[in-house]
Amino acid sequence: MFPVINGVTAPAQKTTELNAPEHTSLFDLGAWSAVQLAVIERALSRWVASPSDAPAPAGLGDAMRYAVLDGGKRLRPLLVMAACDAVNGDASVALRPSCAVELIHAYSLVHDDMPCMDNDVLRRGKPTVHVQFGEARALLAGDALQALAFELLTPDDASVDARAQARLCRLLAQAAGYQGMAGGQAIDLASVGLPLTSAQLHEMHRLKTGALLQASVMMGAACGSASPAALDALRDYGAAIGLAFQVVDDILDVTADVATLGKTAGKDAAQDKPTFVSLMGLEASRCYAQELLAKALDSLQSSQLENTHALRALADMLVNRQH
Amino acid sequence: MFPVINGVTAPAQKTTELNAPEHTSLFDLGAWSAVQLAVIERALSRWVASPSDAPAPAGLGDAMRYAVLDGGKRLRPLLVMAACDAVNGDASVALRPSCAVELIHAYSLVHDDMPCMDNDVLRRGKPTVHVQFGEARALLAGDALQALAFELLTPDDASVDARAQARLCRLLAQAAGYQGMAGGQAIDLASVGLPLTSAQLHEMHRLKTGALLQASVMMGAACGSASPAALDALRDYGAAIGLAFQVVDDILDVTADVATLGKTAGKDAAQDKPTFVSLMGLEASRCYAQELLAKALDSLQSSQLENTHALRALADMLVNRQH
Numbered sequence: 294m295f296p297v298i299n300g301v302t303a304p305a306q307k308t309t310e311l312n313a314p315e316h317t318s319l320f321d322l323g324a325w326s327a328v329q330l331a332v333i334e335r336a337l338s339r340w341v342a343s344p345s346d347a348p349a350p351a352g353l354g355d356a357m358r359y360a361v362l363d364g365g366k367r368l369r370p371l372l373v374m375a376a377c378d379a380v381n382g383d384a385s386v387a388l389r390p391s392c393a394v395e396l397i398h399a400y401s402l403v404h405d406d407m408p409c410m411d412n413d414v415l416r417r418g419k420p421t422v423h424v425q426f427g428e429a430r431a432l433l434a435g436d437a438l439q440a441l442a443f444e445l446l447t448p449d450d451a452s453v454d455a456r457a458q459a460r461l462c463r464l465l466a467q468a469a470g471y472q473g474m475a476g477g478q479a480i481d482l483a484s485v486g487l488p489l490t491s492a493q494l495h496e497m498h499r500l501k502t503g504a505l506l507q508a509s510v511m512m513g514a515a516c517g518s519a520s521p522a523a524l525d526a527l528r529d530y531g532a533a534i535g536l537a538f539q540v541v542d543d544i545l546d547v548t549a550d551v552a553t554l555g556k557t558a559g560k561d562a563a564q565d566k567p568t569f570v571s572l573m574g575l576e577a578s579r580c581y582a583q584e585l586l587a588k589a590l591d592s593l594q595s596s597q598l599e600n601t602h603a604l605r606a607l608a609d610m611l612v613n614r615q616h
Numbered sequence: 617m618f619p620v621i622n623g624v625t626a627p628a629q630k631t632t633e634l635n636a637p638e639h640t641s642l643f644d645l646g647a648w649s650a651v652q653l654a655v656i657e658r659a660l661s662r663w664v665a666s667p668s669d670a671p672a673p674a675g676l677g678d679a680m681r682y683a684v685l686d687g688g689k690r691l692r693p694l695l696v697m698a699a700c701d702a703v704n705g706d707a708s709v710a711l712r713p714s715c716a717v718e719l720i721h722a723y724s725l726v727h728d729d730m731p732c733m734d735n736d737v738l739r740r741g742k743p744t745v746h747v748q749f750g751e752a753r754a755l756l757a758g759d760a761l762q763a764l765a766f767e768l769l770t771p772d773d774a775s776v777d778a779r780a781q782a783r784l785c786r787l788l789a790q791a792a793g794y795q796g797m798a799g800g801q802a803i804d805l806a807s808v809g810l811p812l813t814s815a816q817l818h819e820m821h822r823l824k825t826g827a828l829l830q831a832s833v834m835m836g837a838a839c840g841s842a843s844p845a846a847l848d849a850l851r852d853y854g855a856a857i858g859l860a861f862q863v864v865d866d867i868l869d870v871t872a873d874v875a876t877l878g879k880t881a882g883k884d885a886a887q888d889k890p891t892f893v894s895l896m897g898l899e900a901s902r903c904y905a906q907e908l909l910a911k912a913l914d915s916l917q918s919s920q921l922e923n924t925h926a927l928r929a930l931a932d933m934l935v936n937r938q939h
Binding site: 357410430432435436439442447456462463465466470483 | 819
């Protein structure tokens with residue numbers, strides 16, 4: 294799932310053979326991700342299938358599971374875990390926010406794919422939720438996934454400190470709502486067929502995609518302790534990768550085919566949506582993505598946090614990904 | 617807005633003249649509600665218009681405000697405030713959960729009215745949100761309102777204790793999600809045209825309407841302190857009024873006209889939806905509503921809480937309402 298990245302990823306066996314300490318450049322993103330993903334997928338499967346053993350009624354659980362399980366790169370959960378690593382946080386605490394942010398992402402895809410929005414029929418190589426389960430159930434599954442995200446963040450036990458629970462809810466709610474993802478989608482919706490300025494396009498994506506990616510980083514950071522300066526640096530890192538992610542998405546929308554992408558390609562152009570590629574051209578967009586990567590890595594450098602290997606590797610991976 | 621209720625509500629001037637202490641039966645629901653509603657409406661208006669002074673973009677804020685402001689009986693916020701009173705809680709703390717639960721209720725109406733769900737065009741005497749703003753914006757406004765509810769519950773200051781913030785989020789998330797409102801709506805959706813047993817109808821409404829009403833009570837109770845036994849009694853009260861509310865709703869759907877109801881009347885029968893009236897008949901439904909009211913009042917009695925006047929009066933009002 295994770296491509297080898299020049300200068301960042303080394304083959305798993307090599308790391309093992311050398312018994313390389315984590316602070317060298319021989320960080321193995323593939324191996325690290327595999328370990329994280331095994332835990333994340335198991336947790337998602339448990340929590341979305343039947344949190345507290347009360348299955349969701351009337352096909353709602355099926356639609357929720359379909360929307361979340363067996364698909365997705367889990368970039369946001371990995372960012373949570375990586376940021377938790379960076380602040381020497383407790384990975385077992387980070388698991389809930391890791392899954393919660395993925396539920397928000399999954400719900401947004403379900404609603405975004407609906408006929409009244411993007412009207413998309415293919416997602417992660419499968420029929421979209423409303424195609425599979427009908428529009429009404431897709432709507433409800435999305436709504437229930439958003440609620441479940443906040444339920445996951447607030448376990449009724451001492452496993453997560455109450456102050457951390459409240460902070461995690463705040464970060465997620467702000468990133469998901471009108472000042473974040475939903476706000477960005479509203480701009481997106483209002484912008485079809487309109488010429489956007491660069492500033493407007495940036496603002497749209499800062500909200501639509503950037504806010505939740507940045508929140509993933511900050512939620513991971515909330516699972517440990519870091520200086521205000523380090524938190525600021527992580528916030529800058531999150532903003533840079535959030536924007537880079539969208540620039541690369543726009544590039545892939547015109548360069549990748551549907552089989553690689555797992556979703557309908559070329560749909561932005563077909564829907565006459567403004568993109569970074571339509572605004573600045575393909576080559577300039579590629580350069581811009583690399584600039585943003587450099588900026589993200591500089592932010593990590595300036596954070597003075599030591600254990601940022603996973604955050605570095607994830608930034609590199611998401612800018613240089615092929616799908 | 618609030619009718620005079622036999623044995624519970626006395627005219628405002630009479631209470632004042634007698635200078636009646638709160639623990640007498642001369643509790644004035646109208647006067648109490650007017651005070652609460654002034655505060656609640658002002659808070660909703662401030663928080664939905666521009667929380668932290670960042671207006672929602674691209675018409676999203678307009679749709680959110682339209683969905684929330686200038687309409688609605690605010691039953692759930694009043695239950696929060698009344699339950700807060702009952703446990704001698706801090707009313708200024710209860711204001712956020714009071715508004716948060718109303719945002720969840722408002723979002724559920726927006727989504728529920730959409731063409732893929734109930735396809736309703738009239739709500740509170742006004743065109744529904746998707747009629748006024750289009751389906752896509754209605755979908756997003758609902759999503760953003762749900763997120764805003766959790767944002768309201770988690771202010772980044774010391775005004776609400778972190779443990780209370782976490783508990784409030786937990787109660788609201790559970791009541792809104794697959795084990796609550798969304799789950800009930802899924803059953804509702806799957807039940808059109810099907811004969812439901814009494815047990816199935818009860819389960820549907822326990823989730824669809826009851827969970828959020830009960831959560832309103834428990835969220836208010838979370839703003840103060842009460843014994844486990846008192847909390848159990850309040851939970852029973854919440855369950856009884858939650859169910860009674862739906863029984864009365866079903867009665868009004870066949871007995872009230874559209875002008876009184878402010879929404880399309882007779883739609884349950886038209887859509888061949890199972891209701892308490894279709895299951896047990898009109899007269900038996902009326903008796904059942906009164907039984908549930910008695911049960912709710914008994915629960916308050918057994919709670920041994922002293923200041924339950926507002927909860928008593930609200931129960932009476934919602935069972936004996938005409939719209």
